[in-house]
Amino acid sequence: MTTMSAPRIAGVATAGYGLAVALRPGVLLGPCGWSDDNTAGRAVARMAGMRDLASGLAMAVAARPNTMRLAIAIRVGSDLSDAVVLGRALRGRPQRAKAIAATVGWGLLCAATIAATRTG
Template identity: 45%
Template sequence: MKVGLLRAVGVATAVYGVAVTAVPDLLARPSGLVDDEGRVERATRISLRPLAWREVASGLSLALAPEGPALRTAAYIRIAADLGDAVLVGATLPGRDRRVKAAAVSVGWGALSVVGLLAGGRRQGVSRRTGVGPLRGRRR
């Protein structure tokens, strides 16, 4: 597991989530979620804030979870959220070009977490599957 990469993904997504929570237009405008005059409707801002807050929560979990099963679980949640975003925005955003770009960005972030999970060497005495080292002080 590349802990540093997972932590970096976590910090980046948490910061992005805080920014979009404060200014939902940062996500709405590039996604094409604007009216005919290019304005972001109040209802759109309201509906994007919980999505952005999910970014904060999942990002912080990656950034702060202890190494091992908790960090792996946080990465799985991040991957599921990114892949879900890719499928949903890829099917529903206005304009094919926006759908493709948004889906690619979501898949890209998910891929970084996958790489973080799969990359890296095995530490001496620590199981890659469980993240737990040998029991100490017990007879074998």
């Protein structure tokens, strides 16, 4: 097991979630209380899913610690921006707290793996 296995596992999980959203936008839209029958909503969800797939794969295959830290930073930044965007979009709706918790939770999970990239 390599010293960077925790970020790789988080990367694979992120990529898996991204693929699920890209293929079935309702995975993201449903918990937010949005209909899956909106073409624009599905497109935006698919874009987020593809971004998560790409950033997760970057974490899963990064060859060096510096590259891994960059991939983690991109992943965490994406999650934090999702928290802001979804928090604003869901203002006044019951799904808001859950959406913010989920996005911040993914970000914190990935951020916590950065310790595994330290050597020595």
